[in-house]
Amino acid sequence: MNEKKKIDIIVIVGPTACGKTSLSIALAKMLNAEIISADSMQIYKQMNIGTAKPTKEEMQGIPHHLINFVDIDKEFSVAEYVRLAKDCIFDIDKRGKIPIVVGGTGLYIDSLINDVNFIKQPMDSELRESLKERAEKEGIKSLIAELESFDKESAKRLHPNDVGRIIRAIEIYKQTGITMSQHIESSKKVESPYNPMMIGINYKDRSVLYDRINKRVDDMIDRGLIKEAKEILSSNCSKTAMNAICYKELLPYINGECSLFEAIENLKMQTRRYAKRQITWFKNNDRINWFFADNYIDFKEFFVFCTKNYRQIKKYML
Helix, strand or coil: CCHHHCEEEEEEECCCCCCHHHHHHHHHHHHCEEEEECCCCCCECCCCCCCCCCCHHHHCCCCEECCCCECCCCCCCHHHHHHHHHHHHHHHHHCCCEEEEECCCHHHHHHHHCCCCCCCCCCCHHHHHHHHHHHHHHCHHHHHHHHHHHCHHHHHHCCCCCHHHHHHHHHHHHHHCCCHHHHHHHHHCCCCCEEEEEEEEECCCHHHHHHHHHHHHHHHHHHCHHHHHHHHHCCCCCCCHHHCCCCHHHHHHHCCCCCHHHHHHHHHHHHHHHHHHHHHHHHCCCCEEEEEHHHCCCHHHHHHHHHHCHHHHHCCCC
């Protein structure tokens, strides 16, 4: 593919609560851009407070795509995300605007910018059900051990809570004889249609990020997270939706098994751990241009620095 025909996209990544939403909206207003979410939980209609979904006021009139469009009882795959996000990027570019991809779901980001072409084959419902039963009876460690026996890379990359993708990785190998890792690597050999400028937000002082996370959780509680969690947990949630942090962590309190204080402290701890996993994932991507937000007095100074360096960073886009 001719380099000139590639679509320029901006990709903003980083751990939860780092400031991705604020920066993306400020850049979108400056650049006449539209935002495509890369958050695997903000896709769900009913999950608002717990996923830190931007409100209409926070969006400031900037069009946001792939937010709030899937019911919580529906499964949703990374393959579906890549297909829909690709359609959004081409449409935004066709209309003369800049696509800004924003989110903390590393698998979504990597699969999209590398234009991974996922294997298409009929689902083996019998195999899938047997794997689900094993996960319930023997625990997810049993499936991870099996996956590790033929695909160590996927076993290491996929989080133990991501039961659906672990099952999918086993399915792919059993149905095709090709591992998920081999397939992803093969897909990367096909040139991507995108020319991404990747911006990563992090904090040199990890305690500053953790403080932001703790304050965000407190704000979510004040805004009604407990009520939302009760509604979500009493619904017929898909396994994908149940992976969301902020709901299952409150279940012990809702069931009367611990105090509200204990549940909130556990939620803060699990969210901090999640942020650490996000940072670890993104550190493996050498295309990301990192900005440390705690180097600046406030967000305004941080934004000014980012915009001043926009053209300089663009020179190094791959």
